[in-house]
Amino acid sequence: MQVNMIINGEPKTLEAEAGDLLLDVLRRNGYKGAKKGCGHGTCGACTVLMDGRPILSCMTFAAQAEGHEIFTVEGLGSVNEPSEMQKIFVNNGAVQCGYCTPGMLLATKALLETNSDPTEEEIKRALDGNLCRCTGYVKIIKAIKEVAAAQKSH
Ligand code: FES
Ligand code: FES
Structure with missing residues (x-):
């Protein structure tokens, strides 16, 4: 079957079997930023946004x-042309192995679109479903505060 969706602003028609997961179909079509971590809804590495809200593409x-x-x-951006948010994550050491990073960035984007000045508690709540085994979260939270401040200053 064919599935029609808008991906990153562009209309796309992707081939999929009835039981295919969104994560696998995205990755097959070159959107490899979404990662398969646990594959059963507990790590957040497969997070993408659907209509602006974070979803787990391994459970969709x-x-x-x-x-x-x-x-x-x-x-958001690429290695050669990173977005401001991506640069701030890197500059804060909020990216180590990088496996969780796409999900963290998308959770951050979704948070800041509804709450431009989140408290630390609100940031932690927004990242609740995104696990990071490397950073201990402190640097990620610091980076998100900096992204929020940078977006407000524009
Ligand atoms: S791969 Fe872990 S929640 Fe989807
Ligand atoms: S940077 Fe390695 S899991 Fe988060």
């Missing part, structure tokens, strides 16, 4: 994305 059938807007980390 591709067919469920029909007609929706999907945003992946590729929509």
Whole structure:
């Protein structure tokens, strides 16, 4: 079957079998920022945004994305042209192995779109479903505060 969705602002029609997961279909089509960590909904490495809200693409059938807007980390920036948010994460040491990073960035984007000045508690709550085994979260939280401040100053 074919699934129609808007990915990072571009209309796309992707081939998928009935039981295919959104994560696998995205990765097959080159959106490899979404990572398969646990594969069962506990790590957040597969996070993408659907209509602006974080979802776990390992727990979502591709067919469920029909007609929706999907945003992946590729929509934020690239290695050669990173977004301000990505630069701030790197500059704060909030990226180590990088496996959790796409999910963290997308959770951050979703948070700051609804709350431009989050408290530390609100940041922690927003990252509740995103696990990081490297950074201890302190640097990630610091980076998110800096992203919020930078966005407010624009
Ligand atoms: S891979 Fe989806 S939550 Fe872990
Ligand atoms: S940077 Fe390695 S899991 Fe977060």
